[in-house]
Amino acid sequence: MTEHVAIVTGSNHGIGAATARALAAEGVSVLCAYWVVHDPVDPGVPQAYRDNRALDGDPVVAAIRAAGGRATAVAADLRDPGTPRALFDAAEAEFGPVDILINNATGWVQDTFRPATEDDLGRAMQRVTPETWTQQFGVDAMAPALLIAEFAGRHAARGGTWGRIVGLHSGGELGFPSEVSYGAAKAAQTNYTMSAAVELAPYGVTANMVHPPVTDTGWVTDPVREFVERSSALVNVATPDEVAEVIAYLVSDRGRLITGNTITLR
Numbered sequence: 001m002t003e004h005v006a007i008v009t010g011s012n013h014g015i016g017a018a019t020a021r022a023l024a025a026e027g028v029s030v031l032c033a034y035w036v037v038h039d040p041v042d043p044g045v046p047q048a049y050r051d052n053r054a055l056d057g058d059p060v061v062a063a064i065r066a067a068g069g070r071a072t073a074v075a076a077d078l079r080d081p082g083t084p085r086a087l088f089d090a091a092e093a094e095f096g097p098v099d100i101l102i103n104n105a106t107g108w109v110q111d112t113f114r115p116a117t118e119d120d121l122g123r124a125m126q127r128v129t130p131e132t133w134t135q136q137f138g139v140d141a142m143a144p145a146l147l148i149a150e151f152a153g154r155h156a157a158r159g160g161t162w163g164r165i166v167g168l169h170s171g172g173e174l175g176f177p178s179e180v181s182y183g184a185a186k187a188a189q190t191n192y193t194m195s196a197a198v199e200l201a202p203y204g205v206t207a208n209m210v211h212p213p214v215t216d217t218g219w220v221t222d223p224v225r226e227f228v229e230r231s232s233a234l235v236n237v238a239t240p241d242e243v244a245e246v247i248a249y250l251v252s253d254r255g256r257l258i259t260g261n262t263i264t265l266r
Contacts (some may be wrong), residue, residue, distance in 0.1 A: 001252065002027035005095045007087055009033045009078065009143070010105030013052035014217030015168060015247075017060045018240035019102055022248040024069030029095035032057040033076040033087055033105070042124045046221060070095065078105055079138035084146040088154060097158055100251055101151045103167040103189065107139030111181050125178060132181050140185035145192045148207075152200055163205035164251045167193045169262075170211060190262065197260035206259035208250055212243045213265045236266060 006023050010016040012034035020030045034057040039045070057073025064071040072094050076083050091098045111132040112125045126132060144167055155163050169186035170176070176183025190209050197207035214224065215238045225237055246265060249255050 004100055005029045005031070005091055005098045006100035006102060006251075007031045007033060007091055007098055007147070008102040008104060009076070009147070010035075011060055011102075012036070012055045012057045012073075015212065015215060015240045015243050016102070016104040018244035019104060019247050020060055020071065021064060021067075021069075022241070022244040023100070023102075023251065024064040024071055025067065026248060026252070027069075028100060028251075029070040030064065030072075031087065031091040031094065031098075032060050032071055032073045033078075034073060035075060035077055035105070049217065052217060078143035079107070079135070081142070081146060084143065084150040087147070088150050092154075097154065097160070098151065099155065099160060099163045101147055101163075101165045102247065102251075103144040103147060103165070103193075105139055105143070106168075106182065107135045107137075107185075108179075109136050109181060110179055111136075112178050113180060114178075128180060136181035136185045137188070140182065141188035141192075144189045148192060148196050152196070152203075152205075155200070155203055155205065161204040163200065163203065164255075165193060165196055165200075165205060165207040166247050166250055167207075167209045168212065169209055194260055201259065206250070206256065208258060208260070209262040210243065210247060210250070211262055211264040213238045215240060215243055234266065238265065 006028050008016055008020045008030055011020040011032035020032050024030050036056055037053040039053055061071045061073045074090050076087055088098055109132045110125045111128045148165060167189050169190055171183040171186040193207045193209050213236045214234060217240055250258055
């Protein structure tokens with residue numbers, strides 16, 4: 001995989017960081033796009049999760065380089081429509097043409113239609129507003145659409161014949177109660193990705209979504225673990241590295257026949 005170049009969004013912590021490390025371990029050069037977020041204190045959300053979101057991309061890049069890989073970190077506000085072009089320009093200047101795109105970042109907000117102040121796990125909720133919608137859709141729907149468009153345009157212009165696009169989501173058929181804007185934005189991202197699988201297939205590009213299991217990126221509490229244990233639909237509390245293994249497989253040549261799918265992990 002040493003000839004390949006990836007952009008991984010939201011790669012300063014969690015699944016994004018694990019994916020950047022996993023791809024770099026396979027020889028891929030990685031641009032780690034990140035955005036530092038300082039979340040307000042929420043008694044239902046562990047401090048570890050807030051601390052993770054406040055990291056920049058330097059520790060991930062340092063770990064990749066220490067292991068002999070190639071990586072660079074770029075702060076990127078995905079709500080800015082100019083960011084996709086800037087990220088591709090930066091990656092090309094550093095490593096060469098991008099042929100792997102991992103749409104991992106989320107503009108996570110806890111919003112709801114219900115007249116409630118917290119969800120069943122004790123996390124604070126707010127009502128749907130123009131601000132919550134704009135935050136969520138800017139990062140989870142608009143940015144992936146523009147990143148895929150930038151990827152496709154450059155890929156076709158240089159006569160590319162191999163490419164990989166992977167997005168992440170956690171929505172469901174009945175939406176995402178208690179995180180309604182998140183669920184709706186991820187549904188839009190899924191639709192964009194499925195369309196890319198069809199439209200870009202003649203250019204050797206595969207495009208898939210990964211639906212991780214409950215993944216401990218710092219937010220999993222004892223009540224969450226108890227909920228998983230009681231659930232008939234959920235099986236595991238995964239680590240980010242376990243999810244990254246699946247993404248790395250989809251990106252590899254071994255995953256060449258997998259496209260236009262949502263891969264649900266449990």
